[in-house]
Amino acid sequence: MKKRFPGGIHPKEGPGGKAVTSACPIEVLPPPARVVIPMSQHIGAPCSPTVKVGDKVKIGQVIGEKTGFVSASIHASVSGTVKSISPCIVANGTTVPSVCIDNDFKDEWIELAPPPEDTPLSELCNMAGLVGLGGATFPTAVKVVPPKGTVIDTVILNGAECEPYLSADHRLMLERPQDVLGGLRLIMASLSAKSAYIGIEMNKPDAIGKLTELTKDDSNITIVPLPVNYPQGGEKQLIYAVTKRTVPAGALPSAVGCLVCNVGTSAALYKVKTTGQPVIDRVTTIAGRVARPGNYLVRIGTQIADLIEAAGGILPEAKQLIYGGPMMGMAINRTDIPVTKGCSGITIVAFDAMEEHESPCIRCGRCASVCPMLLMPTLIDHAARKRNFTEAERLGAMNCIECGSCTYVCPAKRSLTQSCRISKRMITAARKKGGK
């Protein structure tokens, strides 16, 4: 069976890419003197602070409680004193109320203990403040409870890590494979899923080998080597590549009996189950034009500047900082932005996409040929520029996964992904207004 989804690209990497970072073991970044922890690090309702200025906090203490069903609590990542609760700028350029803690360097934890054996999976996720650590940041507690009437027979762990430069998941699979598998077995048991797959791109043969060896006696877990093809880690693309099931437009993976979870999320789930530890840190890659690209275990709320310093600083040829990978990440122009739960990497590249000037479409069709969602990006772009969002919706803009493949291949340098993103925002706003 050919494990391939339609479309896709092979983005080029410059120096400091996967070939370098994937060989770098995870280093623990010493906790900084101060952390700034945003109260919204997930899709859904922001958290409400449970501490006030001057409070002493311990590591693992809840400092932000969830305020809605789709939300995830937030925990202190250092021990110390709450210095302020005020808006801070996050990667997408917006300001978010954030709890700033001065580290007392006593490294004091709340009392940790494994939760009772019969704790439901969703409750474990709530305790940990767990969200999709691959970057999606959807609260895991919601994800592991399938809609009424649906049966999940297949769990898929996403170890594809198809974004150029990033290797945090790769290192996690190599260095904490038992945690990754432990989380997977928990999810399978909770959902009574009959089978599980871990999809890993073939450019990680060591991770494929290690997990294959560790699962040789698990007849219901299969390690699936996947072709290197971006965006292989897209949820729908991964489901199709592994099971040949197609998730209908607008539907969730549960519609085809699947649940997809990132390998990092799985490992974090196992950690809370076995130790009671919530998400207070994560593995993040720093790659590209820095002196020493690598992978770090970083406390949530650490500023990017600290990470850059640990990596030996930015090289002179660097032009653009990206929060995440170059395909789906966000360009940022400052380094006082905190690392949050969804930060799988920081990439520093020698080009600035904003400096590229677009020209008229030459109708070459390349954008459509690479679109993994089988859309016509040039037509959506045309509709969006005319502000005809009804037409953009008709063209399927809502199915765009914002992978950036169309923009990457466009010889006219047209901002096709941005047009899709704007269309989705406008269509969603119109639907809300219309009560749909």
Ligand code: SF4
């Ligand atoms: S239209 Fe959307 S899904 Fe298709 S290639 Fe462009 S960004 Fe990706």
Ligand code: SF4
């Ligand atoms: S890739 Fe660019 S130039 Fe080619 S059809 Fe699409 S929008 Fe037009």
